[in-house]
Amino acid sequence: MSTYKKAYIAGGCFWGMEDLFRKQKGITDTEVGYLGGENDNPTYKNHPGHAEGIEITYNPDETSFKHILDYFFRIHNPTTMDRQGNDLGSSYRSTIFFQNEEEKQASEDVIKIVNDSNKWEADAVTTLEPFTKFWPAEPEHQDYLERKPDGYTCHFERFSKSFL
Template identity: 35%
Template sequence: MTLQTITLGGGCFWCTDAVFTRVRGIASVQSGYSNGHVAQPSYEQVCSGTTGHNEVVRLAYDPAVISVREILEIFFATHDPTTLNRQGNDVGTQYRSGIYYSTPEQKQVADELVRQLTEDRVFGAPLTTEVLPETNYWPAEGYHQDYYAKNPSAGYCAFVVGPKVEKFRKTFARFLKPD
């Protein structure tokens, strides 16, 4: 098995992590910060909006099990790619919609899907998703990893993350990892 990586920013990384840990073919999910200009930023620095980083998840996936297009279809269905620097009540550049690719093929698939979704007016508003090479990635602090799994009844998890996970389960049941 040869794994590939792709990094996605879809708002708070707790939500994106909680969805993709359940996707078959995803070998690992790591919450982190990407595409900013500061080395080893802290959560507090990223939240200040001064580092340029985005809250992201880096996915290691098996392309023999799930395609990058399928990953991106799940990504677009589980966040709002039309709100610039915002997901729900989370506001700031660190919550922007972004696809950070690691191969030219991933870029090609992402560009094509963004073009198709835009032409088909799937979201009823222009997409704000940036498609860029992954740069300056740093893993988030340990307490952010698997946050939803460790804190399912915490307020944010119960009211924001949980509904996103349920939407994924209903919409993409065919991609669920077996229990």
């Protein structure tokens, strides 16, 4: 039995990403929250510099960090700076929060694969930021699309085939 791992990513509104990731093989839990910002205890109304992101808990015997990133690049547009759908601002940036050099290298490798695929009309502007702390979002944001299936999302599978 393996020890579960965590991955931290941001790619626009956290509701849609959480809803899609929770259904993927090997994902054991998801939580939405704030990453990479300026203040402690951020809230939806006060999170300067933070990205809306998700904490993904996964079983490394069933999936990998690279496969999580592969899916990440298929469900959001990594070529738009600080924007996903109608959402604008640095809160909606495309970012991978790496926890160690291995994750940083894997992130660079996957970004190169995505860019070399020419599936997107431009190169990814996804940033790599060192993970510092994950701040869970308020309860009303957790599992939002499960409670409100017709709620807003700008995430969907843009490519069915893996980049890897």
